[in-house]
Amino acid sequence: MKISNKKTGKRVVIDPVSRVEGHGKVTLLLDENNRLQEARLHIVEFRGFEKFIEGRPYEEVAVLVQRLCGICPVSHHLAAAKAIDQLVGVNQLTPTAEKIRRLLHYGQVLQSHALHFFHLSSPDLLFGFESDLHRRNIIEVIKDFPDIGRQGIQLRKFGQDIIQAISGKKIHGVIAVPGGVNRSLDISQRDTLRAQLPDVLEKSQKAVAISRDLYLSNIEMHQRFGFIESSFLGLVDSKGALELYDGNIRIKDQEGNIFQDQLDDNHYFDYIQEEVRSWSYMKFPFLSDLGIEKGWYRVGPLARINNCDFISTPLAEKARQEFIQFHHGVAQAPLAYHWARMIELLHCAEQIETLLQDEDILGNELILKGKAQQEGIGVIEAPRGTLIHHYKIDDEGLIEKANLIVSTTQNNQAMNDSVREVAQEYIDGQEITEGALNQIEVAIRAYDPCLSCATHAMGKMPLKLELFDHQGLLLDTKTKSGF
Amino acid sequence: MTQKIRLATCSLAGCFGCHMSFLDIDEALISVADIVEFDRSPITDIKHVTNCDIGLIEGGICNSDNIEVLKEFREQCKILVAVGACAITGGVPALRNHFELKECLEEVYLKGKGVVNPQIPSDEELPLLTEKVYPIHEVVKIDYSLPGCPPPADAFMELITAIKQNREPKLEYALRHFD
Numbered sequence A: 001m002k003i004s005n006k007k008t009g010k011r012v013v014i015d016p017v018s019r020v021e022g023h024g025k026v027t028l029l030l031d032e033n034n035r036l037q038e039a040r041l042h043i044v045e046f047r048g049f050e051k052f053i054e055g056r057p058y059e060e061v062a063v064l065v066q067r068l069c070g071i072c073p074v075s076h077h078l079a080a081a082k083a084i085d086q087l088v089g090v091n092q093l094t095p096t097a098e099k100i101r102r103l104l105h106y107g108q109v110l111q112s113h114a115l116h117f118f119h120l121s122s123p124d125l126l127f128g129f130e131s132d133l134h135r136r137n138i139i140e141v142i143k144d145f146p147d148i149g150r151q152g153i154q155l156r157k158f159g160q161d162i163i164q165a166i167s168g169k170k171i172h173g174v175i176a177v178p179g180g181v182n183r184s185l186d187i188s189q190r191d192t193l194r195a196q197l198p199d200v201l202e203k204s205q206k207a208v209a210i211s212r213d214l215y216l217s218n219i220e221m222h223q224r225f226g227f228i229e230s231s232f233l234g235l236v237d238s239k240g241a242l243e244l245y246d247g248n249i250r251i252k253d254q255e256g257n258i259f260q261d262q263l264d265d266n267h268y269f270d271y272i273q274e275e276v277r278s279w280s281y282m283k284f285p286f287l288s289d290l291g292i293e294k295g296w297y298r299v300g301p302l303a304r305i306n307n308c309d310f311i312s313t314p315l316a317e318k319a320r321q322e323f324i325q326f327h328h329g330v331a332q333a334p335l336a337y338h339w340a341r342m343i344e345l346l347h348c349a350e351q352i353e354t355l356l357q358d359e360d361i362l363g364n365e366l367i368l369k370g371k372a373q374q375e376g377i378g379v380i381e382a383p384r385g386t387l388i389h390h391y392k393i394d395d396e397g398l399i400e401k402a403n404l405i406v407s408t409t410q411n412n413q414a415m416n417d418s419v420r421e422v423a424q425e426y427i428d429g430q431e432i433t434e435g436a437l438n439q440i441e442v443a444i445r446a447y448d449p450c451l452s453c454a455t456h457a458m459g460k461m462p463l464k465l466e467l468f469d470h471q472g473l474l475l476d477t478k479t480k481s482g483f
Numbered sequence B: 001m002t003q004k005i006r007l008a009t010c011s012l013a014g015c016f017g018c019h020m021s022f023l024d025i026d027e028a029l030i031s032v033a034d035i036v037e038f039d040r041s042p043i044t045d046i047k048h049v050t051n052c053d054i055g056l057i058e059g060g061i062c063n064s065d066n067i068e069v070l071k072e073f074r075e076q077c078k079i080l081v082a083v084g085a086c087a088i089t090g091g092v093p094a095l096r097n098h099f100e101l102k103e104c105l106e107e108v109y110l111k112g113k114g115v116v117n118p119q120i121p122s123d124e125e126l127p128l129l130t131e132k133v134y135p136i137h138e139v140v141k142i143d144y145s146l147p148g149c150p151p152p153a154d155a156f157m158e159l160i161t162a163i164k165q166n167r168e169p170k171l172e173y174a175l176r177h178f179d
């Protein structure tokens, strides 16, 4: 915690926000009586991806873009691949290619959800939001709650094993190629994965129960915590079922009524715009129809479970019904994200079970070719929400323009609003303690922000930067006015 | 060493994949916890590094905060390790070195599709971005490098075990890859 005095009052900084994927920083401005003036989550990373892939051949893109994020590289790999399928004029993949990609995606969502809930968020939920900071980590969870800790590690491992079997590596493997995949599974790989299924399904059901019970254990506080109301955006299939790999966009309003349905994701730019604010490198998306003030929305597990009419797999559907009944329709509380997240984890485990019984994943029709196009858009539900990749190429097949809207970006306004809510409740007018500041981080963690897809923390802010190598030679200089 | 090794880790201009690969040691995390005590790391809530035996750095340098954190790690860690392609060479983020920083910012915040209120974010809370992305050895002395994008989980195990046993880490062929 850093506290400094600015002309405007007291400035409190949480830097870096920990136990999230990536770095972020929160600043609170308080007056002399610790009354909250302003609370902001700053995303201070800038990479310039959209620029530096210009001029590169489109075949490279799916391999490059996954380096945006080591937590959900598969989502970037597949969103890019879907866009590139359009560039090569392939609208429908072979059954083998489609199912291999889906299997990979379910493995990804499963491992990321397990990581997020068990490794990163469970310490808060198990030990208490203001518990000793030295206990708030997965190692201590393993010591005190060995079953829960191990369960998280084993679930994540299963997801990673799927990714490795399909793409050759647990992180940054390669499988998708323009118009398909470069290999399918062999029988021994499939059987090794299959053998783990009974255990994984049991652990996934337990994960739903744990997240639900923790949520219900202090329900009054958990429902109030960081509470905001928003509309929700995400993919559903043509029948309105939960869909993670390919579907159309549905938007529900705050009351849970369908506001727009089956929107073509290839036209996302007709209904989504992004506002730039001076204090964050992460933009603020909103629905054009509703405008900047009212048009922001949430994405991710909570949005998807709220949005869909049903889940196609029986165990997850049962869990969804319980969730929806409990919330009388639409759930708004940020901490309900964890419960929704574990329902999706269970859905992934069930989908994996189905796919591992499908002979198509052993097939050898891998790639199709079509008529080249100059523009391609790939939209997928990444673990944290809807992810959009959009590319234009020139006649040589080189990238001319790229636009990426990553999942976490779409929760930008919501995270900021929840941070402000929590700061109002736990900081405003009170003594500032480490525990109170962790409350703010708990709210951010609920959204599972992948700040890595968009971040790096900042310390003190020099107005002039001079970078020397270790022999004292000047490497770089920069000043604020430089931009 | 009879005491536990104190280990800090951080991610600068990286994608977190190196950290994820470390977590891919899976249940060995439990035995690692017997010989290692974690200091600052994205998986703990310790925000500043203090007095460590090993510091693992993922990612290169792209802004002023990266530089501060890196220097703090160098001061506080007896052994500093560059982990992964980004820390060792700058990696994929260093592809922006082919362009002016200004061009990159303009592309995203002024010319991006559907952008409203176009402006380059410039609040004082935001970092000063370095004109280029640098590998970390250009700024501080590095004791070891773990290659790979990311290095495999077992490479992390070998590094930690070797340091615990007071011997030189040795990466077998299978643990030494560059993709």
Ligand code: SF4
Binding pocket: A067, A070, A171, A172, B013, B014, B015, B016, B017, B018, B058, B059, B083, B084, B085, B086, B087, B091, B092, B148, B149, B150, B151
């Ligand atoms: S080396 Fe690879 S895995 Fe590690 S941070 Fe860089 S891009 Fe990510």
